[in-house]
Amino acid sequence: QVSELWMKLIIHELRAAIAHLQADDLGPCQKILARVKQIQKQLFEQWAVLETLTPSEYLAFRQVLGPASGFQSLQYRAIEFLLGNKNRDMLRVFAHDPEAQSQLAAMLQAPSLYDEFLRHLKRHGYAIPTECCARDWSNPYTRNPGLLPVLREIYEHPDQHWDAYHLCEQLVDVEEAFQLWR
Numbered sequence: 226q227v228s229e230l231w232m233k234l235i236i237h238e239l240r241a242a243i244a245h246l247q248a249d250d251l252g253p254c255q256k257i258l259a260r261v262k263q264i265q266k267q268l269f270e271q272w273a274v275l276e277t278l279t280p281s282e283y284l285a286f287r288q289v290l291g292p293a294s295g296f297q298s299l300q301y302r303a304i305e306f307l308l309g310n311k312n313r314d315m316l317r318v319f320a321h322d323p324e325a326q327s328q329l330a331a332m333l334q335a336p337s338l339y340d341e342f343l344r345h346l347k348r349h350g351y352a353i354p355t356e357c358c359a360r361d362w363s364n365p366y367t368r369n370p371g372l373l374p375v376l377r378e379i380y381e382h383p384d385q386h387w388d389a390y391h392l393c394e395q396l397v398d399v400e401e402a403f404q405l406w407r
Contacts, residue, residue: 231268232300235261239307239338246341249348251388258395265402299325308403309337311365333363340366342396346389351375 238261245254275283299322302315311333319326336344340362347353354371376393383390 227271228268229298229300231264232298232304235264236300236303236307238264239304243307243336243338243341246338246345249345251345251392255391255395258392258399262395262398262402265399265406269402269406299329302329303332304403306332307338308400309339309366311337311363313363336362337366338399339396342392343372345392346375349389351379351389 238257242254242257242261245251245257299319302318305311305315306329313333316326316329316333319329340358343353343357347358352371352375354369357369357372379386379389379393
């Protein structure tokens with residue numbers, strides 16, 4: 226299906242964005258995140274076509290789509306994990322497919338895009354709390370009040386923190402697009 230191809234590309238791009246963040250190479254990371262946003266736009270805009278169908282028109286071809294749902298999609302879960310929405314219980318869904326389960330387990334154990342963003346900020350002198358950068362990556366992220374002063378500084382003085390500000394905005398855009406698609 227077309228959605229699976231788009232998701233495969235998103236996974237490729239998110240992995241590349243994470244690698245660029247790890248290398249503190251923001252230019253390519255920002256370009257990649259802009260591309261991810263456009264891919265996400267394609268994913269949620271395709272629903273406009275389906276909205277033109279009546280329920281009976283949709284049911285006329287629904288059976289050819291198969292029984293899979295987003296809940297069962299390895300690629301959907303991979304995107305969630307790469308973006309930081311981690312849930313160890315999702316590994317059980319893929320117990321029947323050890324290779325898929327192993328791929329997801331590796332992503333569960335690795336820092337997400339947001340985690341790498343925080344680590345990047347810390348490497349560049351921002352007062353990111355240590356517990357945000359040295360934690361069990363497989364656990365869901367928990368809000369840390371120590372981040373608020375850092376993000377406030379970035380947003381109140383974007384001209385002094387342009388790279389961090391721009392990256393914050395791109396992360397918000399990607400998250401917003403994910404919520405629309407979801």
